[in-house]
Amino acid sequence: MRRLALSTALIMSMLPLAAQAQEPLKIGVLLTLSGPPAVLGEHARDGVLLAEKTLGDKVGGREVELIVVDDEGKPDIAAQKARDLVEAQGADFVIGPIFSNIMNAIAGPVTSGGAILVSPNAGPSNFAGKDCNPDIFVVSYQNDQMPRTLAEHMNRQGVANAYLLAPNYQAGKDSLNGFKSVFKGEVAGELFVPLGQLDFSAELAQIAASQPAAVYAFMPGGMGVNLVKQWSQAGLGSIPLMSAFTVDETTLPAEQDAAVGMLTGSNWAPDLQTPGNAEFVAAFQGAYGRVPSLYAVGGYDALMLIDSAVKKAGTEDREALRAALKQADFQSLRGSFKFSTNNFPVQDFYLTKAIKAEDGTYRTSVVEKVFTAAADSYVGECPMK
8 A cells, every 4th residue: 555655645746737737726815805895706706607608617727726816805814814725725726905095004915925916906006006916917007197197187177176085095105196196177176084084074075174176085885975075065066076986887886876977087887888898797697696896897807917927938948937927818807908027907997977877777987988008107116117
C-alpha cells in the first residue's frame, strides 16, 4: 500500500500544467452585504452570480468556486477576510469592494498574497495614480468621473454657483475634487458629513439659507435615500439637486416619486443601447425581481473580464495573465471599454434622469452623452506604462 501511494504521488507530481489547471478556479467576492449600504453589495454580488450563470457555471473554461464574503463595511475586518480568502482559501482573484476605504484596506493583503484584485465599483484616486498596481484592475470608473460629468453638464447649462455635499471619506473627497476640477462656476458652499449619516436637517438648512443655483451631492445607499426624501420634505424642490450614486436603481425603489426628474451622472443606464444590455436587464429582473444598477453591471463585467483573461492565458504565467486582463477582450454591457495604462477604464459617460417606467418600476434613463472615451485624470501619475 505504501508503494502504491508513493507511485500515485509521483504520477500526480509529473502531470503537465494543463492537467493541473483543471483544478477549480477560486474567486473571492468581497462586498458590503450588511448594514444600511448592503443593497449596493447585493447588486454587485447578483451581477457576479448572473455572469456565472451566463457562462454556464464555468469561468475561463474551468469549474469555478465563488466564495462570497461580507466585509461588514469595516476596513479592519475586510483586511482580515481578504487575507483569509487569499492565504487560507487560495483565491486566484478577489472581486470587490464597494467602498474606497475598504479598497485601501484590502489591496495590500490581496495583491501581496498573490491574487489579483478586480474592483466592480471602488475607484479611489490613489490607485489610479501613484499607487497603481499591475495586480489591481478597476472595471467601474475612477471616483472623480461621475461628478465631472455633472460639472460639465452644469457648465453647459451656465449654472453660476453650486453647493457641494458628500460623506467624509476617500470617495467623498474624490467626488468633490472631481466636480471642482471641471466646474467653472462658483462653489457656494461645501459640506462633508460622517459616512452613514441619515439626518440632513442641519445641512439642508444651510443650503436653504444659501439659495445656490444648484446642488451637487454624492450620497450612496441609504444616505441618498434619506437625503432625497428630506430634500423634498424641506421644500427645496426649486433648487436642482444633481448627484452621483445618490439616485440610482439601488435607491430609487425607496425614493420613488421624490427622485423622479432628478439628474445624475453615470457610465450606464438600463436603457443604454449597447450589445447585450437589454438582455442583461431582463435576465437580472427575472432572476432577482428588481432593476439592475451600475453596481450589478460592475459585478457582471468583473467576472466577464476574468473569464476572458483566463481563457486566453490561464493562471500559471502571471505576466501573461496580466496582459490578457489588460486586453479587456470581453463585451462590456457599457459598449466601448478599454483599460488605460493604470488599469482603470476608458469609457463613455452620460447624463441620466430618474423616471417611473411603464411597468411601474423606478429607474434611470439616458438623457445625453457627456464624455466619449474618457480616461481618468490621474493616469499620468501612474508609473506603469
